[in-house]
Amino acid sequence: MSSDECDYKLDYIMLSSDAIQRRVSELAMEIEREYRGKEIIVTGVLKGAAIFMADLVRRIGPSVDVRMDFIAVSSYGDLSTSSGVVKIVKDMDTYAEDKNILLVEDIMDTGLTLAYLGEIFTARAPKSVRTCVLLEKPDRKKVDTAIDYKGFTIADEFVVGYGLDYAGRWRHLPDIWNVIEKK
Ligand code: 5GP
Numbered sequence: 684m685s686s687d688e689c690d691y692k693l694d695y696i697m698l699s700s701d702a703i704q705r706r707v708s709e710l711a712m713e714i715e716r717e718y719r720g721k722e723i724i725v726t727g728v729l730k731g732a733a734i735f736m737a738d739l740v741r742r743i744g745p746s747v748d749v750r751m752d753f754i755a756v757s758s759y760g761d762l763s764t765s766s767g768v769v770k771i772v773k774d775m776d777t778y779a780e781d782k783n784i785l786l787v788e789d790i791m792d793t794g795l796t797l798a799y800l801g802e803i804f805t806a807r808a809p810k811s812v813r814t815c816v817l818l819e820k821p822d823r824k825k826v827d828t829a830i831d832y833k834g835f836t837i838a839d840e841f842v843v844g845y846g847l848d849y850a851g852r853w854r855h856l857p858d859i860w861n862v863i864e865k866k
Pocket of ligand 1: 788793794796840842843
């Protein structure tokens, strides 16, 4: 798609790359303190969490035995309004039983996706399941899904960049932008 064919445009930077990097370092320190001497399977939800997870794991020191894995999910129905019923289109390669799983997500909107993933993972009898989410939009929350490590709380605006996309675009941007409809 060329930029002329897109109905939306970048509006303003909501979170700068510097602010994101500082917060990611803090989250990594918290995770390191919590899991020192233990193994964790850091499991990113593709594709949105890929860039966040790549930065996060590189800031966790060698005192934690970090393993990386990924899952990919697709939401049923309209992509802009999560139904909460997600299909795992690529499962993790690791056998989750008796493992410490840290699920890494880009954004929690209604919370339905993460609630559903939490149920799926808990059924696999891991030692623990925790969640690390870069952005939370509390105004849109429909279920009370707990986030163990949260980057930022943001207003109910559609954002892109740092892994987040609109129709596949803008994931590569180092800052997080708000997008608006072209007039
Ligand atoms: P939930 O089930 O929490 O409503 O949906 C979470 C998913 O919705 C995210 O993983 C993401 O794919 C999508 N999403 C929600 N809000 C935004 C947003 O502001 N920007 C982008 N790019 N995706 C979003």
